Amino acid sequence: MPELPEVETVKNVLNNIAKGKTISYVEVFRPQTVRSDLKQFQDVLKGATILDFTRYGKYIIYHLDRDYVLVSHLRMEGKYYHRDEKIKPNHNDLVLFHFTDGSYLAFNDTRRFGTMELVLKDGYLEREPLNEIGPDPFMMKDSSRLYEAFKNKGVAIKPCLLDQSVMSGLGNIYVDEVLFACKIHPETPAKLLSKKQYDEIWKWSKDIMGRAIQKGGTTVISYHPTEGIDGEFVTELKVYGQNGGKCVNCGTPLVKKFVGGRGTTFCPHCQRNIARPFVLGLTGPIGSGKSEVGKYLESKGFVYLSSDAIVHHLYELKSVQEGLRRFVPHLKVKDGKVDRVSLRDEIIANPRVKRYIERYIHELVIEELERQIKKCTKDQHVVAEVPLLFQSGYDLYCDKTLMLEVNEKSQLAHLENRKEDIEKALRLNARFADLNNKKATYTIFNNGSVADLHQKLDTIFCKMYQ
Ligand SMILES: [Zn+2]
Missing domain, CATH: 1.10.8.50 (Helicase, Ruva Protein; domain 3)
Structure with a gap:
């Protein structure tokens, strides 16, 4: 659809080719294109000279040596062609203005949404249809x-x-x-x-x-x-x-x-939605202390959203279990919940299944994170823990990102408190660092004590604490 600059261009071109010309007669092949009375339209334009073309909004206005102006809108596909009388019109020409100099101007519209109408010249901007149109930016003095x-x-x-x-x-x-x-x-x-x-x-x-x-x-x-x-x-x-x-x-x-x-x-990064709360995306390999960071920031007034908790909830839903069966037909369900241990074994055994499931679950997790973030006010701060923050593309939704890194010793120490199969958990995360090589806003090396971690967080985020 032509926008203002295109309409301005058309107006300028019309001034070059048809300003000052006198219309000998008008042919209308599609009466619906003319919104005002058709007979009057043809009678008034017969013998009229075009003094000027101007633009108002996306309307083109023909100024005539008559008591009327002609107001026209191109809508979706309206165009003009200026031709010699020897050239025949085509079937998409809806209105022809024949000039006394042996040429004609065709209004051509394949979509047939374009309009033309005569409006009384006296106060035409206050009459329909222009009275519903505001000034364009060039006509305004300020904002x-x-x-x-x-x-x-x-x-x-x-x-x-x-x-x-x-x-x-x-x-x-x-x-x-x-x-x-x-x-x-x-x-x-x-x-x-x-x-x-x-x-x-x-x-x-x-x-x-x-x-x-x-x-x-x-x-x-x-x-x-x-x-x-x-x-x-x-x-x-x-x-x-x-x-x-x-x-x-x-x-x-x-x-x-x-x-x-x-x-x-x-651009989700340059054009931040200020109605949204501040969102810190948190990531890091297994055993790097993500939930410790989440809980600590929560104690300082952040809203803590854990994708792990979201996944736990998702695994209870029948619709999600059905969705997973598309990739793992023999999915095990225990007490109404997906059996995570057997699902993990399937994933480790089959990298393709891993990719599909990750993508499927990520989309659901992001949807849920966004649903929960929408419930927050713009003055709140959110920390969203997303293990595959960059691969899932969720970093684009975050204002800042925090990556935790650990050496193997600290990682094992963190994992020892859990009842997980450490060896399998590590295998699942083996390529984590490689895949998350995109730069986070902040990186914390979490190889010290919990107090060290808190202190590092305080240094970065204390201004946001409540
Ligand atoms: Zn940008």
Whole structure:
């Protein structure tokens, strides 16, 4: 769908090719395209001279030497073609403006959503349909209109910015680009943004769309302002359509999700959701003291979420047991719970099964972690213990990450307190360090006493203690 910069380009091209021309007659092949009275439409335009084309929001306005203006919207696929009378129109041409100079302008629309209507010239901005359209960023003096409209809204900022009645011009592409430039998460409740952030949104909207207008718009694949003109701005898009690509600022893979029903791409690292509590991702091999860290931070006011506890709970669910049977048909269930020891033996015996099960369980764990984090307030701090933090990709959801490292002696000492089969537990974790070679924000070598560990944690996190 053409966005503001494309419509601006079309308007400029129309001024180049049709401004000053006189319409000898109009042919309408699809009457529904004309929203106002059809006979009046043809009568008024017959003999009219086009004085100028302007743009309001994503509407194009034909100014005429008549008491009316013609208001037109391209919608999904509307285009214009300027041709010599000798060239026949094609079946997607819906309206033809024949000029006295022997050429004609065709309004062409394969999707047939485009519209045209005559509106009385006197006060046309206060009449339908333009009265429902807010000013675009270039017409606004400052951001106060945005701030006043959204400061009490609990809904996500993205759908707010798509509401054309407050500020017009930002469509799906440019909202994503603007929010990325402002480092604002698209799901941030609008009321949590400051006046300064609305200022940034307004300024970046002007900057990004201004550059796009210079380049002639964005939607290259399905859209041509007129024959021979292509948008080039697509090469400058930083997030839109780049799902899975890397953030140009920090290298984090960009994420796509649906916000307010629209596909939305953003950097989970640069565009932090401020409605979310601070989340510390905690990882480390077996016997490295993760639960000790979790319990200690919990005593200092953190909310401690343990994926181990979540997995225990998941193993009690019938649906999860069914899910696991897809990979381990003879899954053992004891007292209504997956028998972890036999499952571990299966996993050790079969690396492929291990991979499948890890992926399956990780997704469920992350879903549950996110469900619990959503229940926290933005002022709380969360420590989320996730043994395969980086492999599961959950580090991208965390504000900071903490990795525990241990030497073999300390690891064995930590494990001795547990009733586990130490040798098997270690085999399961043998490649841990290799797989977690991505850098954590903090690394603690936990080879000393519990008091040492607490002291190290205090040094890093004491400012967050309550
Ligand atoms: Zn980033």
